[in-house]
Amino acid sequence: MLLGVIADDFTGASDIANTLAKGGMATVQFVGVPGKSAPADCEAGVVALKTRSIAASDAVAQSLAALEWLKAQGCRQFLFKYCSTFDSTPEGNIGPVAEALLAALDAPSAVVCPVFPTTGRTLYMGHLFVNGRLLSESGMEKHPLNPMTDPDIGRWLARQTRVGVGLVSYPTVRAGAEAIRAGLDRETAAGRRLIVADAIVDEDLFSLGEALDGAVLITGGSGIALGLPRNFERQGLLGGAAAKVPAVTGPGCALSGSCSTATQAQVAAYAAGHPTLTILPGDLVEGRMSVAEALGFVETNLADLPMVTSTAAPETVSAAQDQYGREMVAGAIETFFGELAAGLVAKGVRRLAVGGGETSGAVITALHLDTLRIGGEIDPGVPALVSDGDPMLGLALKSGNFGATDFFEKALRAMETP
Template structure:
């Protein structure tokens, strides 16, 4: 194994695996830290954790354990992957995890670049944009667990770490790999080893990758991985990932736990397309009126691509959190979706489509999945996935990703639904 990656959630990890596979690397996504060694043919291993919103101390512990396993596989460079919207709080977990990984690898400069231009995430003058809006003016300002109300990544990261934070501006990035490398070195020499790097295009991300072939630790969204495979001698245009992937006629179900604008729009589009949809109300879950068996029965009794969703407007989310408690509501809905997926798969569902990082992580854990093969891309940042050793297909979508028809498109690519 050449490149070792640690993802702080399952959807972002599959997004990263997709990027590396497009770059020509042989990739396996591991769901948690594997018990045994990787196969000899794996060039990039992505260890997916569910560590984005847990206590920083536990996120650090899990991430260091993942690092130990990846180092034992022979990796020479490591990538800590987080969301392209830099999802975190003032406690972390981006800063604490990056600091711990850097210390374990002997220090040195570390790049931070969450840019993903294909989905509208760009970094300019150290500020993160979503489309033409600052992060703080996007839907992320109302995220129920990690509300992002500051677009200046230098300030956000500085609140999470004892390291001084530097910046490589667009002028250096536009000048190419050599200028980027020189600017990173300059920031490190001046006592700012954690370096936010601007990027507004895929070319910028490739040049950043070219500038850091020997950097031990790299951090960012999946876009930062675009320039890394070439440093290991890999080239895009390998095997057809769609060949033999689909399961024609497989029963598909969809579960949406994200409250992002994109997912709410996808739910509306799914209903408008005449597909069956079931709103999971927080009050029904918290007060015991809805259980996994009932929801699974409903999903498997429907035609097409049935969807169960808890994706509601921010105002309703806030009301539910005030009434039942933020962590209690989130945990109860995650558990419901996870157990529903487990019951539905046991009863014959062959395709599970998940929207939302926390929901996806809970579902993968409940299904006891150890490793995932990377299949064809559904939408930018979202590949279809095949469960190793099982006839089960998954799509794990970040709440913010995907076209309006995502659920139907995912089912079609993986061979399910009868819409």
């Protein structure tokens, strides 16, 4: 294994696995820290954790465990992957995890670049934009778990970590790889070990990738991985073997727990043509809706690719959190979707399209999957996945704000194509 990735959630893991696979690296996504060695043909290994919204100390411990496993696989470079909207809070764990990885690898510094231009995430003068709007005005300021109220990524990191935070600004990035390397060296020499790097278009990320050839540790969104396969290719280290991912047929179902604006539109579009069961948080907390009832709904409508969703407007979720408590609501929704997914697979469902990072994590954890092979791209940042083992499952794990309006329809159909 050449490149080892530690991802803080399951959708983010498949997102960056998709980027690396498209770049020509034989890529495997692992669910949690594996208990065995990686396949011999794996050039990029992505360890998917569920650490985005947990306490910093727990996130650090899990991330360091993933790092030790990746080091044992012989990785030459390591990447800490977080969301391209930098989902966190002032007490969040992106800074602490990055700081712990720096120490464990004895790395002088690491770039910080949560950018994905294809989905509208760009960074200018250290400020993160989403589709041309500052992060704090993009809707992310209303996120139910990680409200992003400040677009200044350096300022966020300074609240979370004890190491100095630097910046390689856009004029330097546009000047190319040599200028970027010089900028990174200057910031490192000044004692700034986490260095935010601007990027607006894919060309910037390819320049960053070239500049980061040989860097021990990199941090960022999936876009930062765009240029990394080229470095290994130039060294003649890639096998060039195309991924062989089979088609998955059989009954399918869509599940959605995200409450992002994009997912709300996707759920509405899918519900217009498919049987849909909508779950309210209070129904779960107070026991008015059970997994058995939801399974019955899916079984009755299985021929029509049904959907079960708890997607709702942010104010609806906030009202439920105020009434029952944030942790109670989140736990009830995740437990419900995890148990529902396990029940669906037991009843013969073989294709699952899942919306939402926390929901995806709950589903994958409940299904006890070990490894996922990376298939074709459904929408930017979202590949089709195929699980190893019996039964073989087709999966699509979508971050809340990713995907076109017809995502769920496309996702379930895409799994039927090799």
